[in-house]
Structures are given as structure tokens and as C-alpha cells.
Amino acid sequence: MKIWYISKYACPEKYNFGTRHFAFAKEFNSLGNETIVFTSNSNHVVSGLPQFSGLFKIEIIEGVKTVWINTPSYQGSKSFGRIWSWILFEIRLVRTVRQLGCHPDVVIASSLSLFTIISGAMLKKKYKAKLVFEVRDIWPLTLKYVSNLKPINPVYCLFSLIEKYGYNRSDLIVGSMPALNKHVENIINDSKKVCYIPHGFDLSKFEVEEPNFKEYGVLINDDDFVVSYSGTIGRVNSVEFLLRAAKNISLINDKIVFLIIGEGELKNEFKQECHDFNRIYFLPKVSKSNLIGILKKSDLLYYGARKCDLYNFGVSPNKLNDYLYASRPILASFSGYDDLFESSGCGLIVEAENVSAIESGILYFYSMPRDLRERIGKSGHDYLMNFRTSRFLAKNYLNCIERS
Numbered sequence: 402m403k404i405w406y407i408s409k410y411a412c413p414e415k416y417n418f419g420t421r422h423f424a425f426a427k428e429f430n431s432l433g434n435e436t437i438v439f440t441s442n443s444n445h446v447v448s449g450l451p452q453f454s455g456l457f458k459i460e461i462i463e464g465v466k467t468v469w470i471n472t473p474s475y476q477g478s479k480s481f482g483r484i485w486s487w488i489l490f491e492i493r494l495v496r497t498v499r500q501l502g503c504h505p506d507v508v509i510a511s512s513l514s515l516f517t518i519i520s521g522a523m524l525k526k527k528y529k530a531k532l533v534f535e536v537r538d539i540w541p542l543t544l545k546y547v548s549n550l551k552p553i554n555p556v557y558c559l560f561s562l563i564e565k566y567g568y569n570r571s572d573l574i575v576g577s578m579p580a581l582n583k584h585v586e587n588i589i590n591d592s593k594k595v596c597y598i599p600h601g602f603d604l605s606k607f608e609v610e611e612p613n614f615k616e617y618g619v620l621i622n623d624d625d626f627v628v629s630y631s632g633t634i635g636r637v638n639s640v641e642f643l644l645r646a647a648k649n650i651s652l653i654n655d656k657i658v659f660l661i662i663g664e665g666e667l668k669n670e671f672k673q674e675c676h677d678f679n680r681i682y683f684l685p686k687v688s689k690s691n692l693i694g695i696l697k698k699s700d701l702l703y704y705g706a707r708k709c710d711l712y713n714f715g716v717s718p719n720k721l722n723d724y725l726y727a728s729r730p731i732l733a734s735f736s737g738y739d740d741l742f743e744s745s746g747c748g749l750i751v752e753a754e755n756v757s758a759i760e761s762g763i764l765y766f767y768s769m770p771r772d773l774r775e776r777i778g779k780s781g782h783d784y785l786m787n788f789r790t791s792r793f794l795a796k797n798y799l800n801c802i803e804r805s
Contacts, residue, residue: 402802403504404429404436407521408511408535409472409490411440413462414606417447421537421577422511424603426465428795437505438465439497441490443472445483457497470497487514494520504528507802509575510567511535515560518567525570531805534571539584539714540564546711547637565589573805575798579715579740596801599717601791607726610690612698619660619682621698626657626767628732629699631692632720634665634683639705639734639754644671644681646759651678657767660684662695689723696727700774701766705734708753712737725785728778732762744788747781 404426411422426436442450442458451458451469458469470493475482491514508530510521518534525532541560544550550557565588568574574585574595582592614621621627628647634640640661647659661671662684675681687695696702702724706712715738724731724747731748734755742750749765751758766774787793 402434402506402799404434404507404509405439405498405505405524405530406436406509406511407439407494407517409441409487409514409517410444410446411438411511412444412447412450413465413467415462416450419603419606421600423462423465423467424601424791425795425798427463427603428791429799430464431792432795432799434799436465437468437503439468439470439494441472441486442469443474443486445475445477445480456493456500468497468501470494487516490514491516491520495523498524505530507531507533509533509535512537512540515540515563515567518563518570522566522570525572531572531802532570533573533575533802533805534567535575535577536581537577539578539581539711542584542711546709573801575801576714577717578738579717580738581714584714594805596798598794598798598801599789600719600722601794602722602726602785602789603791606689607693608690609697610688610694612691612694614698617682617684619658619684621658624656626701627660627699628657628701628703628763629660629662629696630703630705631662631696631723632718634661634663634668634671636667637707639707640665640667640671642734642754642756642759643703643705644675645756646763647681648675648678649756649760650763651680654764654767655680657763658682660695660699662687662692692723693727696723696729699727699729701763702727702729702731702748703734703759704731706737706753708736714738715740722785722789725781725789728775728782730766730774730777731781732759732766734759734762741784745781745784746777747784748777 406422406426408422412420413423426438429436460467472486472489475486508521508524510517521532541557568589575598579597582595585595586592632638650657659681664686672683733750734753735750736753749762751762
């Protein structure tokens with residue numbers, strides 16, 4: 402099959418970090434397909450993307466033909482410049498494919514931007530191709546819970562129309578969250594064409610680097626119990642609830658060490674609040690290989706999320722793949738749809754935003770025999786290797802496309 406994979410925010414690992422688009426495109430190609438990734442050279446999260454004059458630039462990245470579409474840079478996730486960049490991307494995408502002179506069998510329109518599904522529908526009609534709507538965030542529902550946007554807001558209404566249009570026009574809807582079918586059923590009363598493909602784990606990208614804790618001013622003794630969190634340090638990931646639990650535990654147990662790894666708008670505030678607690682350490686964002694090394698030296702890994710109805714459809718954060726690879730048990734402060742913990746036996750879920758439940762979960766694993774913790778960690782690692790590798794998921798993805 403000739404597959405066009407379109408997402409304004411597709412990014413190869415060559416430029417800071419890799420997204421699922423390139424991992425799957427590489428696997429699609431290895432399985433006998435021809436995949437082109439269409440993406441943009443402007444992104445408010447990633448710097449250093451290719452800058453050039455003209456409409457587009459072609460680059461071969463790990464065997465994947467990548468078409469960079471020239472769009473203006475902008476600042477901030479909530480700026481008008483971002484919306485304008487979305488619109489220009491779609492306009493220039495149509496002009497670009499005319500010049501390329503090739504035809505797809507399958508068009509995958511991956512959010513975000515939501516406007517891409519409109520372009521995808523046009524390409525479907527023009528080339529008589531199958532259309533896949535890949536949903537990585539449920540828009541506009543995300544705006545309701547994250548930005549408090551009311552359903553009567555004109556932007557919300559516009560995105561609702563585009564979402565419904567996309568679901569109706571698609572031959573296949575692929576969600577990175579496990580219960581997207583429930584949402585699609587609410588919108589178009591048809592969930593049969595929904596397929597669940599979570600974020601994959603690219604084995605070729607993972608190496609383990611032995612961490613040098615002294616470099617970060619971290620003192621860990623051989624008999625210490627290490628709890629680690631990795632990711633953005635902000636309210637969305639409920640880091641403050643972990644820190645409240647950490648401070649409470651530190652008052653009664655000095656053998657439990659907390660490592661908070663990453664950056665975020667609340668990092669300095671949280672560091673100040675924890676200044677007097679010498680068993681709570683804040684580390685900078687580190688390389689993937691260094692991160693895996695730190696996680697493997699930990700005894701328990703923390704994942705947190707806000708209480709939010711949006712999570713009733715499930716989540717698939719990339720960090721959980723890192724956690725599973727480290728072969729360590731996971732404590733999740735999460736109130737939503739779960740498929741990972743029940744299927745893999747990788748740890749324990751407690752109520753979101755519940756400090757006492759987080760404390761109890763940490764102490765539960767602390768008192769657990771080491772060999773049992775290691776069995777739980779290995780169970781999660783085995784699940785990852787069997788069901789979450791990019792190769793395994795790419796095969797499922799292609800099977801879903803062929804059946805649609």
C-alpha cells in the first residue's frame with residue numbers, strides 16, 4: 402500500500418524527540434508498504450526544525466520519505482498564530498501534493514490540527530483512497546476540560562462540526578485511547594469503525610545509561626527506597642499530590658527517596674515548597690537513555706493525572722512505556738478508564754488527587770518483599786514487549802486498515 406501519513410506535529414527523533422507517526426511509518430515500510438509523512442516545520446514545542454524557502458522540502462529520515470511543509474513560526478499554544486499556522490498548513494498541503502505527482506491508497510489524517518481531517522477527506526475523494534482519522538486527543542472535548550471552553554463557544558462549535566464530519570467521512574477511526582469508541586458512539590452513533598492503537602515502543606531507540614546521581618546532587622544509600630516521577634512538572638500530571646504525600650512520608654520515614662525528573666512551569670515553586678525536605682530531589686530533563694537508567698535504579702514509579710471526565714475514554718501516555726521498560730512497579734493516581742494495569746499487572750491504581758491514597762500506595766510497595774516488586778515490574782515489562790512494541794502495533798494498524 403501507498404500510505405500518506407499527515408500530521409502538522411509529526412516529528413522525527415532527529416529533531417529533538419520522535420512522535421508515533423515516524424515510528425509507525427518506519428514499521429509500515431519494513432512490512433512492505435510505501436509511506437510518506439507530511440508535516441510542518443513550525444512547532445511551539447520543538448525548536449530546530451528545518452528552515453527553508455519555498456513551499457516544501459523533502460528529506461529521507463530513517464528510510465521514511467518526509468515532506469516538510471513551510472509554515473510560519475508562532476509562539477504559545479493558545480495564540481492566534483497557532484490557528485493561522487494550522488490553516489496555512491492545510492492550504493499548502495493541497496498545493497504540495499499537486500506538485501508531488503503521486504497517488505496514495507491510504508490517507509491517515511492525524512490530529513492535531515483538527516483541520517487535517519478536512520484535507521484528508523478532499524484527498525480521499527480526489528484519489529479514491531481510504532481515509533483514516535487518527536485521534537490522539539479528543540477535540541473539542543479536550544478544550545472543555547483543559548481550557549474550560551463552553552460548548553456554546555464559536556470555536557468549540559466549529560471544532561465539533563469538523564469532528565463529526567471527520568468521523569462520518571472516515572473509513573477507519575484510530576484512537577490512541579482505549580475507549581474512544583464510546584465517544585464516537587455518542588457523536589455519530591457508530592463505533593464499529595473504531596480501532597485502538599496506543600503509542601508504541603520503538604526498541605531500536607532505547608539504550609540504558611548508568612546514572613551518576615552525584616552529578617545531580619542526589620545522595621542515595623543502598624538500603625533506600627526510591628520513588629521516581631518523570632515528565633512535565635505541572636498540575637495536569639498531579640505532581641503536587643505526589644509532593645504532598647512525599648512531604649508527609651518524609652516526616653516519618655527517612656529511607657524513602659523521591660526523584661522528580663523533568664521541567665515545567667511549576668518546578669521552581671515546588672522546589673521552594675520542598676526546600677526543607679532533604680529526601681526530595683528535583684532533577685533536570687535528561688536524555689532517554691539516562692532516564693531509563695534512573696528509572697531502573699528506582700523501586701517504584703509514579704504516574705498521576707487529574708480527576709477529569711475526559712479520562713473516562715482512557716489515556717496512552719508515552720511515559721508509561723518508559724516505565725514498563727524499566728521493569729519497575731507503577732503506582733498510578735488515576736480515576737479513569739484503565740486497560741494497561743488490568744491487562745499487564747504492572748502495579749496499582751489509587752484514586753486521583755487523593756494524597757492519603759498515594760501515601761498508602763507508596764508504603765504498600767515499600768513494605769512489599771523485593772522479589773514480589775520485581776515480579777510485578779517484570780510483568781509490566783513482558784506486557785510491553787509482547788503487546789506495545791511499534792512493530793506489533795503497526796501490524797495491528799495495517800490489519801485494521803485492510804479490514805476497513
